[in-house]
Amino acid sequence: MPGLASRLATSSAPATIAMSIKARALRQAGHDVISLALGEPDFATPPHVIEAAYAAAREGQTKYPPVDGTAALKQAVIAKFAHENGIEYTLDEVMVANGGKQILFNAFMATLDPGDEVVIPAPYWASYPLTVELLGGVPVFAACSEVDGFRLRPEALAAAIGPRTKWVILNFPNNPTGAICTEADLQALGEVLTRHPDVWILCDEIYEHLVFGDAAHASLARVVPSLRDRILTLSGVSKSYAMTGWRIGYAGGPAALIRAMLVIQSNATSGASSIGQAAAAAALSGPQDLVATMRDTYRRRRDMVVAALRAIPGVTCAIPEGAFYAYPGIAGCIGRTSAGGIRIDSDEDFALALLDEEHVAVVAGSAFGISPYVRLSVASDDDSLAEACRRIARFCTTLR
Numbered sequence: 001m002p003g004l005a006s007r008l009a010t011s012s013a014p015a016t017i018a019m020s021i022k023a024r025a026l027r028q029a030g031h032d033v034i035s036l037a038l039g040e041p042d043f044a045t046p047p048h049v050i051e052a053a054y055a056a057a058r059e060g061q062t063k064y065p066p067v068d069g070t071a072a073l074k075q076a077v078i079a080k081f082a083h084e085n086g087i088e089y090t091l092d093e094v095m096v097a098n099g100g101k102q103i104l105f106n107a108f109m110a111t112l113d114p115g116d117e118v119v120i121p122a123p124y125w126a127s128y129p130l131t132v133e134l135l136g137g138v139p140v141f142a143a144c145s146e147v148d149g150f151r152l153r154p155e156a157l158a159a160a161i162g163p164r165t166k167w168v169i170l171n172f173p174n175n176p177t178g179a180i181c182t183e184a185d186l187q188a189l190g191e192v193l194t195r196h197p198d199v200w201i202l203c204d205e206i207y208e209h210l211v212f213g214d215a216a217h218a219s220l221a222r223v224v225p226s227l228r229d230r231i232l233t234l235s236g237v238s239k240s241y242a243m244t245g246w247r248i249g250y251a252g253g254p255a256a257l258i259r260a261m262l263v264i265q266s267n268a269t270s271g272a273s274s275i276g277q278a279a280a281a282a283a284l285s286g287p288q289d290l291v292a293t294m295r296d297t298y299r300r301r302r303d304m305v306v307a308a309l310r311a312i313p314g315v316t317c318a319i320p321e322g323a324f325y326a327y328p329g330i331a332g333c334i335g336r337t338s339a340g341g342i343r344i345d346s347d348e349d350f351a352l353a354l355l356d357e358e359h360v361a362v363v364a365g366s367a368f369g370i371s372p373y374v375r376l377s378v379a380s381d382d383d384s385l386a387e388a389c390r391r392i393a394r395f396c397t398t399l400r
């Protein structure tokens, strides 16, 4: 076979996707599998959004859309950033892409030279280091610990930034831990970032609507406006409006960076789907009922799942303050053997044995940079979650 590019030597598909493929295969083989592996709302896209897409198609919005996004969606994004986040962007400071994932790819492709470092707080969304490595950059991790509720400490951030740092990624509410960042936390992180004027800052706020406590979500570009011209604020409709399949994400940032990202996007995919953009504009501008419904539902499920996990001997679980994941620690299960005879030496062993023996798919913490943990999504119906927790409890209590 002709060869592949050397950049693939260090990169692979995310473990979240690999795990859900395994779960699907087991299900096709007739097993009763509960998959909590993927980060995807279990709600339907709101009807008015689907109607808007239908109307757009009927009205002939079926031609190539502008690379940076349709006028209607860009206006909706600008209004959203102003009203919800307190950030004023102009038309040349926002862009639309095929999901938040493409925003990330555009930004790193447009700015990273080989060897440039990207500081990534861990645990992290697996796509950050995979994308950085794919593009020749070097991920540098700033560890967040369970005892701090997985919040990023300013000292950990400061220690990770060096002379080759090109980007710092801040992802709150966090995937996979659900950790959030209060205004006071952002001020403290902002003080560190102010000392490093040559560093770009990616604020990935895709879970911004899913915050459970009293602290509202806050955006760094508003809280520390002096950093605004170095911040790329990323969001999208996937998680907030149950629109993962529509593939629409967007970002606001300095015009020069957005321009560079558009050069990349124009060569890769051109503009995002015109129908998806019409749908996203309706989601941002229309009724917001689903957002509150999803938040309340995830919060209730989070309480149920955290209580069930904490009752299992050998399992710990910090309370996720946002997003729709739990990130339980499984240190008490390491070194033991499952009822099916599999020795659990790592969280990967744990996740694979749990899938094989109890048919519950979760993702090993090794994919998110801090072990031994597993990530499970609470974006699943109550009965499945309750049954998954029963199976996890049975799995853990029968370890020898």
Ligand code: PLP
Pocket: 039, 098, 099, 100, 101, 102, 125, 171, 175, 204, 206, 235, 236, 237, 238, 244, 247, 248, 249
């Ligand atoms: N950022 C984080 C932290 C995510 O978890 C995801 C999706 O899982 C994304 C960005 C990108 O989502 P999308 O490409 O669907 O907009």
